[in-house]
Amino acid sequence: MPKIADYITLNHISVDPLASLPLYRQLYEGLRREILTGTLKPGMRLPSTRAFAQQLSISRNTVSIAYTQLLTEGYIESKVGSGTRVTSTLPEDTLQVEADLTIALPPRGADAPARPPVLSERGQAIAKIPYDWERPRAAAFDSAMPSVDGFPIKEWERLLHGAWREIASADLGYYPAQGYRPLREALADYLPTARGVRCTAAHILITNGAQQAVTLTANLLLNRGDPVWVENPCYPGIRAALSGALARRIPVPVDDEGLDVAAGMALAPDARLVYVSPSHQYPLGVTMSLTRRLQLLQWADDNDAWIVEDDYDSEYRYSGYPVPAVQGLDQAGRVIYVGTFSKVLFPALRIGYLVLPDALVEPFHAARAHADRGTALFEQAVLARFIANGQLARHVRRMRTQYAVRQALLVDVIADELGDQWPMSGTDAGLHFVLWLPVGVDDVAVSAALQKEGISAPALSAFALQPLARGGLVLGFAALSADALVVRAKKLCGVVGRFG
Ligand SMILES: Cc1ncc(COP(=O)(O)O)c(C=O)c1O
DSSP, rough: OOOOSOOOOTTTOOOTTTTSSSHHHHHHHHHHHHHHTTTOOTTTTOOHHHHHHHTTOOHHHHHHHHHHHHHHHTTTEEETTTTOOOOOOHHHHHSOOOOOOOOOOOOGGGGGGOOOOOOHHHHHHHHHHHHHHHTTOOOOOOTTOSSSSSSOOOHHHHHHHHHOOOGGGGGGGGGOOOOOOHHHHHHHHHHHHHHOOOGGGGGEESHHHHHHHHHHHHHHHHHHHHOOEEEEEEEEEEEHHHHHHHEEEEEEEEEEEEEHHHHHHHHOOOOOOOEOSSOOOOOTOOOOOHHHHHHHHHHHHHHOOOEEOOOOOTOOSEEEOOOGGGGOSSSOOEEEEEEEEETTGGGOOOOOOEEEHHHHHHHHHHHHHTTTSSSHHHHHHHHHHHTTTHHHHHHHHHHHHHHHHHHHHHHHHHHHHOTTSSOOOSSSSSSSEEEEEEOOOOOHHHHHHHHHTOOOOBBBGGGOOSOOOOOOOOEEESSSSSHHHHHHHHHHHHHHHTOO
């Protein structure tokens, strides 16, 4: 055993009282560095706190704090009678693996031999679905994006700090997968007045956005080949959820009154489920009439079918009266209501929710617990406070005014530049509307021409499951400032006008 110096002087360690880093932290960093580089060897004894404090002209307490930190992290150890010594096993030795980085990894990408993975039937169906959500899109005229410059980030940050104080340590384990109770309670207070939804906190299941809500629903309620009515044209996320569940999609036309229920009944009277976006149909922007809503509820009740009501952006209404949710009219417990904060706040939040009929509460809770154990707790806690203290309602009021201005600007520029032959519809609510192209004009070609100019305006037919009578462009107006909107709108009209 080599003889270890009984006491070492650490003349090379110094601290700077004028530096921004606290003295104890400087000392801790300095000693840790010396230990890791081997200047201080295992077993070496450190000076006493008193001697070290004198040497550095700092308080003994400062040295004690630095030693305690090193002790806690396992860099030094302290034994009665033998003082404080550098530990024989550094924490880094037990916390890091020694990988042999010289071993070549198998080739990837172009060099890899073509050996397609064997996916399940469900996996194959999912892998085939076009997927471009992570592609950066041009801000003009992205229909998926709300305005984020109006978001109260500072307030959110403050609430997040508060959440750390509010959440009990007992809640930091596995929280019930149904979601943070105060958030469900805040939603149960908010939804009846804001959306005419009838529920208690017990009916609500928090999800990672609307997409998880519809995917869970499809997986839990549909067998392979089950017929499902789908709006034509339709939100692509629904097509994906239904394909993954191996369901049979039955495209049902949408007209000025929304989903054509009679057409659905003629096409597939035995459908197990229907997906609708009645408040502001995606992508057409139509509001479903009361007659159709009642007709749909009656059909669902008669056939034990489920209605999935996607109410993704209806908080923003610019004309007419707010239309209450279909869920509020449901007497038979057939409606599964889907809400999301992707439009009302921002998509990366990844918080949505389901309002479930009594009979589905337990199976959905179980499915969620088995799928992923629930949504991250802290963002839920922040959102709960944001809703309960009225900030959500204030945010909606403020943004509604801003969006109304942006929508009106875009509509005006298009009307001025293109004239009457280019009608627009779906402007009553939401964050997008449709600009119709003259009959016979290929909307995919127009959209591609716009894309070349850096303008994202998806073709209506891209959302269609069956050919539509007329092409159009889906224009989101929320994410651009008024000035940018006018410039981009003029550019849009320049390109689109060439197809007239
Ligand atoms: C019709 C429709 N439903 C739901 C959503 C939101 O989905 P998520 O909550 O998963 O972001 C969108 C977003 O674009 C949508 O257009």
